[in-house]
Amino acid sequence: MNILVVDDELDVRALFEQRFRREIRGGQMRFAFAHSGEEALDYLHQHASEVVLILSDINMPGMSGLELLGRIRQEYPAPPPPAPPRVMMLTAYADEASRRQALEMGASDFLTKPVDFIALKQKLLQLAAQDDDHAYENENSGS
Amino acid sequence: MALYQPDTIRIRSKFYSNDIVVTRQDSANATVSLSPTKPDQDSTYKLRQNVEKGVTNSGINVLFLVAISIPLVRGMGRFINIKERLPAWGTLYARFWILGVAYYLGMMALDLQHTKADDFYVLLVLGLMIAVLALVRDYRPARTLLLGLVPLAVTKGGELLLHAVAPATLDFYHEGFSSAQGFSVLWLIVFSFVARSHKRQAEAERLEREAAALEKRRIEAQNAILEQMVAERTTSLTRQTGELRETLEELRITQDQLIQSEKMASLGELTAGIAHEIQNPLNFVTNFADVSGELLDELEEEQQRPTRDLALESELLNNLRQNLTKITHHGHRAASIVRGMLEHSRASTGERMPTDLNQLADEYLRLAYHGLRAKNKSFNATLRTDLAPDLPLVEAVGPDVGRVLLNLFTNAFYAVQQRREQLPDADAYVPTVSVSTRALPEGGVEIRVRDNGTGIPEAARQKIFQPFFTTKPAGEGTGLGLSLSYDIITKGHNGTLSLETEEGKGTEFIIELPG
Incomplete structure (x- = not known):
C-alpha cells in the first residue's frame, strides 16, 4: 500500500520510517513524503x-490540508477505477x-496530533488488508 | 585828634569845563569845596561845606547802616536759603545783628571818630556777604549776586585803601569814585533782579525735580508692587511647573506600564499559539524517544539471535544516533520558543542583532494563528507565506519586530474573521492571511502582511496609528497595538510602516526596514 504523508515538518519522514520500519521492511507499506500541498499534488x-x-x-504554509483535500476530490472524483485515494486529515486542532x-x-x-501511532498503525494495517482484499478481488475478477 | 593839622587846599581844574575846583580838607578830614561865588569871577571863592561832615555824621551813618544792613543781610540769607546750604554758618549768620550792634557800640566806646567807620562797616558787611556767597557759589542765584556785589566791594575797598594810602588822590578822584560806586550800586540792583529771576528759575527747576523725584518714587513704589506680583506669579508658576513635571513623570510611568501591559496582553493572545508551537517539537521529542526504545528492543532481539543481521544492527544503531540528534534539535526548538516568549514579555533591551525576518515572520504568523484558533475554535484561515529565500539578514531588535508582526497578523485575522461573520454565504469565502518578504533593490527588506478581510474605512485610516484608537468593541482592544508598532518601525528601526486598503477587499500593511 502506497501512502503519501503531507506535512511541513521535515522530521515527520524519519518518524514515520522508523515507526513503520517493520511494515516497510515487510513490504506491506510504502511511504512517500511531501512538505506542502503543492508538492503533494505534483507527486x-x-x-x-x-x-x-x-x-x-x-x-x-501555502496550500492548507483542506485545500489539498478539495483539489484531490475535484481532480479525482468518484470511481470508476482507479479508485480515488483516501485522504486522512491530521491536525492539532x-x-x-x-x-x-x-x-x-x-x-x-x-486524526488528532499528537499522533497515536499504535492506533494509526492498526488503522493502516486494516486498510492495507482491505487494500489487499481489493487487489485480490480485482485480481480475481480480472482473472 | 588833639593835634593840629593844617588844612589842605587842593586846586584842580575840571576837564569838562573851565571851572577851577578848590577843595579844602581840614584836620577832621572833612572836605569843603570852595565854589566860585559867581561863575564869571574866578578870583573870589566862598567856602562851601560838603555832605560828609565829621564825627557825628559818621556815628549816625554807622547806626543807620547797621539798621538797614540787618534786614539786608537776613534777606540775602533767606534768598540763598543759608540754613540749608550752610547750616554751620546759618546760626552765626542769624546772629549778624549782634555783630552790627557790637560794631556800633565798639566804635562808640573806643571813640573811633574815624570818618570812614561807616564805609568800613559797609565793606565788612559786603565782605561777609561775598564770603557767604562764595561758599555757596554752586548755587546759581548766589553766583549772580556775588557777581553783583563784587564791583561795589571793589570800589568801596579801593576807596578805603586809597583813603588810607593816598587820601589826596582820593579827593582828587572823589567824583570818579562816586560815579563808580553809583554804577556798582546800579550793577548790584540789576544783578539782584537777575539773581531773583535765577532763583525763581532754580525754584521752578527744583519744583520740577521734586515732582520728578516724586514721580520716580511713585514709579519705584509701583515697580516694587509689580516686582512683588511678578515674584508671586513666578513662585506659583514654578510650583505649577513642578506639578506639571510630576504629572508628566506619572504619565510616562503610566505609558511604560501601558506598553508593558500591551505586551502582556499580546502575550495572552500568544499563549495558545505558543502552546501549540511547543507541542510540535515536544511531540517529536516523545515520539523519537519512544521509537528509540523500540529500536533498542529490536536491537537486543537481534543480538539474541544465533545468526545476527549485522547490516540491520548497524542500521538500527544509525537510526538511534539520528534520533538522539533529532531529540536534541526539537528540545532546542521548544526552548527557543520559550525564550522568544520570555523576550516578548520582557522590557526590550533595544539591542539590534542580525535578524532573519523570514524566520520571524513565519514564527509569528503561526503563533498569531494558533493563538486565535485557541480562542475561537470555529475560526479557520488559509495561511500563505511567500518568503524570499535569499533574504539578507537585517539589523533589528527581534522581539520588537516580532511584536509588530504579531500585531499585524492578529489584526489581519480579526479582519478576515469579521468579514466571514458578515457574509451570508460563508462557505464561498476563503479567509486568507499571507505574509511575503523580499529584498529591496536599494537595500533593506520589505515585509507585506496581507489579508482579504473587511478593509479599513476612510474615516479610520487617518487615525489608525494614533494611540488608543481602536474599532474593536470596548475591552477587546487597547488601541495601542498599531501605534506601538508604528513607533517600533519608524523610531526604533528608521523604517516605514504603511498600508494599502480597500473596503470589502482587504488590507495590506507594508513594513520597510533599511538594510
Whole structure:
C-alpha cells in the first residue's frame, strides 16, 4: 500500500520510517513524503494510480490540508477505477467544526496530533488488508 | 585828634569845563569845596561845606547802616536759603545783628571818630556777604549776586585803601569814585533782579525735580508692587511647573506600564499559539524517544539471535544516533520558543542583532494563528507565506519586530474573521492571511502582511496609528497595538510602516526596514 504523508515538518519522514520500519521492511507499506500541498499534488500527478492513502496535515504554509483535500476530490472524483485515494486529515486542532468540515469535504478520517501511532498503525494495517482484499478481488475478477 | 593839622587846599581844574575846583580838607578830614561865588569871577571863592561832615555824621551813618544792613543781610540769607546750604554758618549768620550792634557800640566806646567807620562797616558787611556767597557759589542765584556785589566791594575797598594810602588822590578822584560806586550800586540792583529771576528759575527747576523725584518714587513704589506680583506669579508658576513635571513623570510611568501591559496582553493572545508551537517539537521529542526504545528492543532481539543481521544492527544503531540528534534539535526548538516568549514579555533591551525576518515572520504568523484558533475554535484561515529565500539578514531588535508582526497578523485575522461573520454565504469565502518578504533593490527588506478581510474605512485610516484608537468593541482592544508598532518601525528601526486598503477587499500593511 502506497501512502503519501503531507506535512511541513521535515522530521515527520524519519518518524514515520522508523515507526513503520517493520511494515516497510515487510513490504506491506510504502511511504512517500511531501512538505506542502503543492508538492503533494505534483507527486499525485506523477504517481496517480499508485497512491492509495494520503495522510495530510491541515495547517501548512501555502496550500492548507483542506485545500489539498478539495483539489484531490475535484481532480479525482468518484470511481470508476482507479479508485480515488483516501485522504486522512491530521491536525492539532481537533475541534468538531474542523472535523465536520473535513469529513464533509470528503476526508475519510480525522486524526488528532499528537499522533497515536499504535492506533494509526492498526488503522493502516486494516486498510492495507482491505487494500489487499481489493487487489485480490480485482485480481480475481480480472482473472 | 588833639593835634593840629593844617588844612589842605587842593586846586584842580575840571576837564569838562573851565571851572577851577578848590577843595579844602581840614584836620577832621572833612572836605569843603570852595565854589566860585559867581561863575564869571574866578578870583573870589566862598567856602562851601560838603555832605560828609565829621564825627557825628559818621556815628549816625554807622547806626543807620547797621539798621538797614540787618534786614539786608537776613534777606540775602533767606534768598540763598543759608540754613540749608550752610547750616554751620546759618546760626552765626542769624546772629549778624549782634555783630552790627557790637560794631556800633565798639566804635562808640573806643571813640573811633574815624570818618570812614561807616564805609568800613559797609565793606565788612559786603565782605561777609561775598564770603557767604562764595561758599555757596554752586548755587546759581548766589553766583549772580556775588557777581553783583563784587564791583561795589571793589570800589568801596579801593576807596578805603586809597583813603588810607593816598587820601589826596582820593579827593582828587572823589567824583570818579562816586560815579563808580553809583554804577556798582546800579550793577548790584540789576544783578539782584537777575539773581531773583535765577532763583525763581532754580525754584521752578527744583519744583520740577521734586515732582520728578516724586514721580520716580511713585514709579519705584509701583515697580516694587509689580516686582512683588511678578515674584508671586513666578513662585506659583514654578510650583505649577513642578506639578506639571510630576504629572508628566506619572504619565510616562503610566505609558511604560501601558506598553508593558500591551505586551502582556499580546502575550495572552500568544499563549495558545505558543502552546501549540511547543507541542510540535515536544511531540517529536516523545515520539523519537519512544521509537528509540523500540529500536533498542529490536536491537537486543537481534543480538539474541544465533545468526545476527549485522547490516540491520548497524542500521538500527544509525537510526538511534539520528534520533538522539533529532531529540536534541526539537528540545532546542521548544526552548527557543520559550525564550522568544520570555523576550516578548520582557522590557526590550533595544539591542539590534542580525535578524532573519523570514524566520520571524513565519514564527509569528503561526503563533498569531494558533493563538486565535485557541480562542475561537470555529475560526479557520488559509495561511500563505511567500518568503524570499535569499533574504539578507537585517539589523533589528527581534522581539520588537516580532511584536509588530504579531500585531499585524492578529489584526489581519480579526479582519478576515469579521468579514466571514458578515457574509451570508460563508462557505464561498476563503479567509486568507499571507505574509511575503523580499529584498529591496536599494537595500533593506520589505515585509507585506496581507489579508482579504473587511478593509479599513476612510474615516479610520487617518487615525489608525494614533494611540488608543481602536474599532474593536470596548475591552477587546487597547488601541495601542498599531501605534506601538508604528513607533517600533519608524523610531526604533528608521523604517516605514504603511498600508494599502480597500473596503470589502482587504488590507495590506507594508513594513520597510533599511538594510
